[in-house]
Amino acid sequence: MEMGSPIRIGVSSCLLGNRVRYDGGHKLDLHVAELLAEHFDLVPVCPEVECGLPVPREPMRLEGDPEDPRLMAIETRVDLTEKMLEYCDWKVRELQGAGICGFVFKSKSPNCGLRVGVHNPSPVGRGSGLFAAAVIRHFPRLPVVEEGGIDDTALRESFIREVISFRDGNRLHRGKR
Numbered sequence: 001m002e003m004g005s006p007i008r009i010g011v012s013s014c015l016l017g018n019r020v021r022y023d024g025g026h027k028l029d030l031h032v033a034e035l036l037a038e039h040f041d042l043v044p045v046c047p048e049v050e051c052g053l054p055v056p057r058e059p060m061r062l063e064g065d066p067e068d069p070r071l072m073a074i075e076t077r078v079d080l081t082e083k084m085l086e087y088c089d090w091k092v093r094e095l096q097g098a099g100i101c102g103f104v105f106k107s108k109s110p111n112c113g114l115r116v117g118v119h120n121p122s123p124v125g126r127g128s129g130l131f132a133a134a135v136i137r138h139f140p141r142l143p144v145v146e147e148g149g150i151d152d153t154a155l156r157e158s159f160i161r162e163v164i165s166f167r168d169g170n171r172l173h174r175g176k177r
């Protein structure tokens with residue numbers, strides 16, 4: 001990223017009002033879409049659509065071991081885990097190339113949520129959505145938050161500061177090489 005260029009952060013696409021959810025709807029969050037847009041360049045990401053699934057689509061959920069869950073279509077029992085992990089592997093590299101300095105995830109999603117219910121077959125605990133887990137593995141220091149952490153003023157300001165400091169740290173690191 002060049003000096004003076006806007007700071008980019010990734011955002012779960014449905015939070016920006018894009019109709020990418022399984023039911024064809026969105027989850028527009030004005031605190032994310034408007035307040036964060038005053039500070040950052042928002043990069044929309046919908047892992048479910050970008051990995052090739054249609055809109056609308058069958059709902060899915062995390063199942064099995066909360067530490068290493070599978071992504072399963074609820075009715076047809078199709079296992080979507082490998083398809084999603086393959087996409088995540090590619091996408092985190094693309095996001096690195098785009099120079100993202102933070103990510104706002106949609107809560108309760110089996111792909112975007114940071115702490116999501118896992119079933120086996122009844123609820124057995126909580127784990128990370130597959131895409132959120134891949135982002136955190138690839139960028140261990142990246143500031144991340146769910147939309148609830150943006151709706152709250154103090155948490156939002158703290159996230160904004162963390163993102164700016166992440167960007168400044170990256171600049172410093174590049175300057176030393």
Ligand code: SF4
Pocket residue numbers: 012013014015020021022045046047048049106109111112
């Ligand atoms: S929560 Fe994530 S996967 Fe689900 S619709 Fe929103 S962006 Fe797409």
